[in-house]
Amino acid sequence: xxxxxxxxxxxxxxxxxxxxxxKEAVRxxxxxxxxxxxxxxxxxxxxxxxxxxxxxxIVIGEGLALPHxxxxxxxxxxxxxxxxxxxxxxxxxxxxxxxxxxxxxxxIDNNAHVEALRQICTLCGEPENFEKIKNAQTLLDxxxxxxxxxxxx
Amino acid sequence: MLKILAVCGNxxxxxxxxxxxxxxxxxxxxxxxxxxxxxxxxxxxxxxQFVDLIIIAAHLQDGIELPKNKPIVVxxxxxxxxxxxxxxxxxxxxxxxxxxxx
Numbered sequence: 022x023x024x025x026x027x028x029x030x031x032x033x034x035x036x037x038x039x040x041x042x043x044k045e046a047v048r049x050x051x052x053x054x055x056x057x058x059x060x061x062x063x064x065x066x067x068x069x070x071x072x073x074x075x076x077x078x079i080v081i082g083e084g085l086a087l088p089h090x091x092x093x094x095x096x097x098x099x100x101x102x103x104x105x106x107x108x109x110x111x112x113x114x115x116x117x118x119x120x121x122x123x124x125x126x127x128x129i130d131n132n133a134h135v136e137a138l139r140q141i142c143t144l145c146g147e148p149e150n151f152e153k154i155k156n157a158q159t160l161l162d163x164x165x166x167x168x169x170x171x172x173x174x
Numbered sequence: 175m176l177k178i179l180a181v182c183g184n185x186x187x188x189x190x191x192x193x194x195x196x197x198x199x200x201x202x203x204x205x206x207x208x209x210x211x212x213x214x215x216x217x218x219x220x221x222x223q224f225v226d227l228i229i230i231a232a233h234l235q236d237g238i239e240l241p242k243n244k245p246i247v248v249x250x251x252x253x254x255x256x257x258x259x260x261x262x263x264x265x266x267x268x269x270x271x272x273x274x275x276x
Contacts, residue, residue, distance in 0.1 A: 064274060073232065075183040075233075076232035078231050081187070081252040082251050082254065083254075085253065086238070087187055087191070089187050100229075116232060116233075116250040117250070128186050131186055131212070135190055138194065142195065145253050146195075
């Protein structure tokens with residue numbers, strides 16, 4: 022399962038949520054990975070710790086965060102979850118805050134997640150597509166966008 | 175061969191994002207003989223002296239002692255291919271102009 026289209030489904034996508042802070046956002050995104058048995062519960066805290074220790078650099082693009090931790094912190098299977106926010110939140114990243122879109126990542130090794138990461142970059146690297154993700158209302162909207170991004174590489 | 179080191183917190187996230195942005199940019203610039211290694215901050219320190227160019231997220235650059243005689247590409251928006259391309263081209267033009275097509 023290396024294609025983002027196989028990873029993002031009903032259990033791993035939550036749209037237009039409201040959170041009080043970035044940690045809650047990471048917790049929601051992380052818990053989805055736990056629910057589909059891609060990660061152990063402890064992985065969620067590891068992602069938060071990792072973001073705290075290393076500055077908020079996980080905000081890799083304008084409005085986009087990619088929380089993750091090491092495979093040995095409890096990854097069971099390579100997977101991503103997607104959380105979008107109706108009200109953006111600050112991670113404390115001076116260049117790319119505020120964040121609307123959060124892809125939580127569980128990578129079992131250095132390779133299995135690269136193709137999915139490429140799809141995320143293709144999708145979010147186009148401002149027009151990124152707006153569509155931010156504004157997506159249903160899982161189907163996301164799946165349509167993914168299809169588009171996968172065919173255009 | 176041009177040896178590039180992409181650095182991030184654990185070598186799996188933003189450094190790979192940087193690599194994915196670099197690949198088309200380098201191809202565009204006509205540079206094919208290249209290796210891009212993704213690595214974590216912790217390991218990067220011992221590797222910086224053996225590479226030709228280092229690329230890193232702006233937020234992490236204080237976490238590593240970077241060599242002064244090598245091009246360091248510091249990226250703010252990692253998924254912005256234009257930013258990656260422009261900054262890499264500037265660095266290559268300054269340090270390795272012979273590698274560029276024109």
